[in-house]
Amino acid sequence: MPTRSNRESKAARIHNPDGLQPEKVRNLSSVLNALLADVFALYIKTKNFHRHMNGPHFRGYHLLLDEQSQQIFAMTDDLAERVRKIGGTTIHSIGEIARL
Numbered sequence: 168m169p170t171r172s173n174r175e176s177k178a179a180r181i182h183n184p185d186g187l188q189p190e191k192v193r194n195l196s197s198v199l200n201a202l203l204a205d206v207f208a209l210y211i212k213t214k215n216f217h218r219h220m221n222g223p224h225f226r227g228y229h230l231l232l233d234e235q236s237q238q239i240f241a242m243t244d245d246l247a248e249r250v251r252k253i254g255g256t257t258i259h260s261i262g263e264i265a266r267l
Contacts, residue, residue: 187253196255203246203258204267210239 187195217232247257258264 192254195253196250196257199246199250199255200258200263201267203243203250204264206239206242206246207258207264210236210243213239 213232213236217229217236220229220232222228250257258267
């Protein structure tokens with residue numbers, strides 16, 4: 168029959184599949200959320216350049232920036248899912264993005 172500590176350990180592994188200690192989850196989540204905030208900011212800046220492009224190379228740059236912004240935005244989901252997978256919480260608002 169499993170002991171109490173074995174059951175608690177198993178429950179912790181289910182809640183935190185990577186087996187990280189709570190302090191490490193907080194630290195890693197903090198770093199990943201800061202990176203996630205930077206990626207969101209880069210996405211917004213890239214879209215801003217995309218929308219305000221002009222000049223003789225408009226079409227090429229416009230398409231390049233559009234593709235680049237899509238790739239940057241796709242990164243946000245991977246980062247947020249990693250934070251959740253290790254048992255952390257992700258960014259909740261634009262204000263939190265600005266603070267980070």
